Amino acid sequence: GEDVEQSLFLSVREGDSSVINCTYTDSSSTYLYWYKQEPGAGLQLLTYIFSNMDMKQDQRLTVLLNKKDKHLSLRIADTQTGDSAIYFCAENGLTGGGNKLTFGTGTQLKVEL
């Protein structure tokens, strides 16, 4: 079955770069997503990448996709305290009936002063 894995925690200092990693198993994914969840809130779409792209940059965010290794990463440059949140990756592969996104368990990012 489909599986999306992330590490549970990441701690960085303010101003440093954060890199959140994700691996997935479904090679039929056409889009891969990063969502951000702040405490007590719903999931907010941060960015997404089409599966035929290697990289996408959006201001402080850089998404890298290694389709051969099924590895997705999100780099946040100049990390700020407001970036503290849980980050979920998700993919929309065909496994599972192709009718849903499959989410990872989320990575809790803590930004320390």
Add this chain to the structure above:
Amino acid sequence: NAGVTQTPKFQVLKTGQSMTLQCAQDMNHNSMYWYRQDPGMGLRLIYYSASEGTTDKGEVPNGYNVSRLNKREFSLRLESAAPSQTSVYFCASSNEVKETQYFGPGTRLLVL
């Protein structure tokens, strides 16, 4: 646009009680979803509705029912609540299945 709205925000139930969680979207999306979020388990899909008039089971449908009332509204019903249903429930919508989903703020449910 309000996006996706959910009511109530918080709810405490006793075991065996019933309740309905409401969700509405104003983005004219065809597809709507109900998830539950539990610590360390990410998001798990309960039910989804690919289009008005259709509903399908997700990963964890047992103990729940849904109604796609119209294109805007998708409700989730717990007929006889159990402590295992204590969770945060999120509703989401997308233009079509497999496309970008937009989430509501969640309903926090405690079943005693």
